[in-house]
Amino acid sequence: MASDHFSCSIGEEFVSEIESGLESSEIHGADLRFHGVVRKTEDGREISGIRYSFYENMALRELEAIGEAMGEAYPDHLATVYHRVGEVAAGDASILIRVQTAHSAAAFEISREYLKRIKETVPIWKEPVFV
Amino acid sequence: MASDHFSCSIGEEFVSEIESGLESSEIHGADLRFHGVVRKTEDGREISGIRYSFYENMALRELEAIGEAMGEAYPDHLATVYHRVGEVAAGDASILIRVQTAHSAAAFEISREYLKRIKETVPIWKEPVFV
Numbered sequence: 001m002a003s004d005h006f007s008c009s010i011g012e013e014f015v016s017e018i019e020s021g022l023e024s025s026e027i028h029g030a031d032l033r034f035h036g037v038v039r040k041t042e043d044g045r046e047i048s049g050i051r052y053s054f055y056e057n058m059a060l061r062e063l064e065a066i067g068e069a070m071g072e073a074y075p076d077h078l079a080t081v082y083h084r085v086g087e088v089a090a091g092d093a094s095i096l097i098r099v100q101t102a103h104s105a106a107a108f109e110i111s112r113e114y115l116k117r118i119k120e121t122v123p124i125w126k127e128p129v130f131v
Numbered sequence: 132m133a134s135d136h137f138s139c140s141i142g143e144e145f146v147s148e149i150e151s152g153l154e155s156s157e158i159h160g161a162d163l164r165f166h167g168v169v170r171k172t173e174d175g176r177e178i179s180g181i182r183y184s185f186y187e188n189m190a191l192r193e194l195e196a197i198g199e200a201m202g203e204a205y206p207d208h209l210a211t212v213y214h215r216v217g218e219v220a221a222g223d224a225s226i227l228i229r230v231q232t233a234h235s236a237a238a239f240e241i242s243r244e245y246l247k248r249i250k251e252t253v254p255i256w257k258e259p260v261f262v
Contacts, residue, residue, distance in 0.1 A: 024168065024222045024223065024224075025168065025222060026168075026169075026170060026171035026221045026222040027170055027171065027172075028168060028170070029167065029168050029169075029170045030165070030166070030167065030168065031165075031166040031167075031168050031224065032163070032164070032165050032166070032242075033163070033164045033166070034161070034162075034163050034235070034238070035161075035162040035163070035164070036160060036161065036162075036235070037155065037156065037157075037159060037160050037161065037162050037231075038157075038160075039157060039158055039159070039160045039233075040157035040158065041158075090157045091155045091156065091157040092155065093155075093162065100168075102170075104165070104167070104243075104246060105243075107165070108239050108242070108243050111163075111239065112235075112236075112239050115235060
């Protein structure tokens with residue numbers, strides 16, 4: 001889904017594939033990309049990865065709602081959010097939050113806020129895959 | 132140059148080339164990449180890009196000093212800093228700051244701090260290329 005400043009998607013592609021398709025901008029001096037990476041331990045036990053599952057429409061609708069609210073809270077930014085689902089191996093990224101702003105300070109603030117809101121409300125479930 | 136947690140370089144390669152060679156980690160849940168992008172205007176005038184020049188040894192020494200100080204201030208992070216030099220076109224990135232931490236909050240804080248210190252002290256000069 002996409003609005004003027006925001007696009008989001010959920011799928012099984014690697015974050016690097018999504019990132020390679022991102023467009024650059026000549027008016028945004030800051031381009032910040034947060035990758036949330038699966039770590040190899042969960043509650044002290046070793047895991048090979050995390051299996052993510054979701055209700056597609058609900059999750060996309062919630063991401064879109066976050067994008068709209070963020071557009072009102074922070075005009076003049078662009079953002080792309082991608083959440084990977086299925087089994088994501090330890091060391092691989094499960095989420096990409098890309099934020100573009102004219103100047104750097106806003107990019108950090110906006111990116112943190114996207115991450116916070118996504119963690120709080122988007123219905124995507126995690127199941128560790130133990131070794 | 133590289134220490135245990137920090138590496139830095141300066142060159143004419145695109146930031147995307149440097150980024151494609153970055154290694155992932157299974158113990159750092161946050162991987163944040165800041166791209167500083169050349170904008171198409173400078174003081175209200177259109178530019179085609181910015182020409183960056185530097186004293187190689189001084190600039191690398193200063194980056195390395197920042198990396199060391201940051202390692203003391205913020206243990207348990209990894210960082211890679213790359214500054215592109217020569218003529219960088221509007222829309223292209225001139226700097227990459229990549230920070231990995233166990234959790235996300237620290238990555239944002241540390242990345243901002245690298246950017247601040249680099250802007251303050253690293254002797255790299257900018258000359259706009261007017262259209």
